[in-house]
Amino acid sequence: MVDYVSTLSIDFSLIYPEIALIIGAFLMLGVACSRRLAPMAPNLALLTYVVSLYLILNQWGLQGAGFADMVVCDSFAIMFKAIFVVASIVTILLAQYYLKTKGIDRPEFYVLMLISTVGMMAMTATADLVVMLIGLEVMSLPLYVLAGFNRRSLKSNEAGVKYFMMGAFASAFLLLGIAFIFGAAETTNLRRIVTDFSYLLHHQTSGIYLISGAVLVFIGFGFKIAAVPFHSWVPDVYEGAPTPVTAFFSVAPKAAAFAVLLRIFVFGFSGLSELTTVFSVFAVLTMSVGNILALRQDNVKRMLAYSSISHAGYIMVALAVGGPEGVSAAIFYIASYTMFNLGAFGVVTVLETRSGCQSDYSELTGLSKAHPYLACVFALFMFALAGFPPTVGFFGKFYLFSAAIQANLIWLTIIGVMNSFVSVYFYLRVVKVSFFDTSEKTFSKVRLTPAIVLALALTAIATLGIGLFPHQLLRLSQAAIFGLP
């Protein structure tokens, strides 16, 4: 038994970014009460996020654990925290005008976003399974509400309830898994589990508990990252939720779930030799099913939902590789995927501010005539999703698959590359429809507010800029693997 009182080192500098977000969220609740102050909410949220981002960047290089080892601050956690905050900032920039046009412009939206981000940070910056579970819930509960945020829309209702039921179902599996791991290891702290891992694994009863716990935890997170047998909720929730929320769903919670999976499996349970096979099988299933189902979609939002499933499959290749190479490839991929996927959903958000727009492919005809820049940016994101050079999507896949080849996973690499070829069809269909198709209906113009332009410019510059100069991000993601778990 560890003496908790003596190790209860309270060091608030580890959690400054989280504290900033919580203060912002509670201030915002106050602001939301006053009708006069409510229009300030988006700017206040942005300010909070920028302050938090500054505090996160200040933390870079910090290595430490505190609060009875419940909080771990290493470069891995800091990197992911920065990803969450950047994704939130872009989402808020995109959301303002969309929410106004749909008549759901309420300050609660920003409060929920802030609290959800705190949850993501908590689950990433810890090595304790229970704190991961609580962080996951703090992240998920606001997201369920955000999915159903458009109360009057039946589709949004449906998305919220489906997401809630699936999420609660998954967290029950996760909790049972954690309970079994606790029974095997007598602790929920990953750092202590790692030290006794091989002893526990080869002990008869605790070995069984440990393995069943690991399987259940994987099922729980499989729902969150939408790995293939557990993906059925994704297209419906992504289609029904308000589009900026979908943009947020497709990147931030997924990145958080992957961060936890990397911490638990690549570092905590690295002693399990079957992990490579298991993750390879799930990676192949996830990317193939995602890509094949995306082929037959007629709705851009649903297509992007299936594409996000297949991208989860690519990231699982990195989990199969494991080790420092796998982790840094996964971080690089997640960081770049965050940028271009947010951008792609951003363009869809902009187009949906027109009344009656359902985001079918056919509604894109004439986009290049009406908005040449928007069409070009959309095409850029599609090329990045498909993995064309010189966008960052190419380098993400390149590092991922070269890590897989170095780990002797040749067949996995071949299947992955074939999958990216298949995906070219449906990504380029967007480009074809928006540039080359013609129809009698004229394309009704959309209004591009400064916030939207800023968000799209940020993501586009990141997609192209990091694609041309990938070394900075690569070095960051290589530095981000130390100090684990």
Add this chain to the structure above:
Amino acid sequence: MVPTSAYLILAIILFGIGTVGVLITRNMIVLFMSIEIMLNAANMVLIAFSKALNLVDGHVIVFLVLTIAAAEAAVGLAMIVMVYRNRETVNVDRFSLMKW
């Protein structure tokens, strides 16, 4: 003295009942209750291990989980009410605006 395995078997049976309930029921309230049964089965595993290993950690985790379940109930029931207001039904079969 009841052996730990008895508690575990009971908990796994409860978890199974919950899982089957989630998969076959059509009423959202019952579906939600099934999820609560699953969470409580997990709590039971925690308590059983806590008692067997003579540790207090498991008990504390159970309290945290109870809080989580309460928060989930608040959000979930609010959503069910929202759906009922818009559709006058809580049957998940009617949830087919978008294909599954």
